[in-house]
Amino acid sequence: MSKLFKKDEQSRKSSYRFCAEDFFPVTTMQGTVGMILLGLKLTDSHSGKKISISKSFVRYIVSCISFFMLGIGFLFALFTDKQKTFHDWVAKTRVV
Numbered sequence: 001m002s003k004l005f006k007k008d009e010q011s012r013k014s015s016y017r018f019c020a021e022d023f024f025p026v027t028t029m030q031g032t033v034g035m036i037l038l039g040l041k042l043t044d045s046h047s048g049k050k051i052s053i054s055k056s057f058v059r060y061i062v063s064c065i066s067f068f069m070l071g072i073g074f075l076f077a078l079f080t081d082k083q084k085t086f087h088d089w090v091a092k093t094r095v096v
Contacts, residue, residue, distance in 0.1 A: 027050075042094075043096055045084075055092065058090065059087045059093055063085070063087040066086050073087055
């Protein structure tokens with residue numbers, strides 16, 4: 001019984017993390033809690049407006065892939081002129 005509860009607890013934590021990473025950038029806050037604390041906003045790279053839920057979802061999925069590939073997608077920011085990570089480049093977003 002306790003193993004079942006632990007699995008349920010893990011899936012709940014996973015869904016909270018997904019909501020925080022996927023939902024917050026779409027709200028008027030335009031970023032995750034950490035971005036808000038640092039005074040950063042996530043915007044559409046072309047219009048500068050808040051991003052759609054589909055862009056947020058794509059950005060989240062690609063950032064997970066980048067993370068599991070030893071963070072290579074995050075290192076992408078070191079070699080681009082606008083310092084965009086791979087998931088920002090794919091989703092056509094930027095952090096300002």
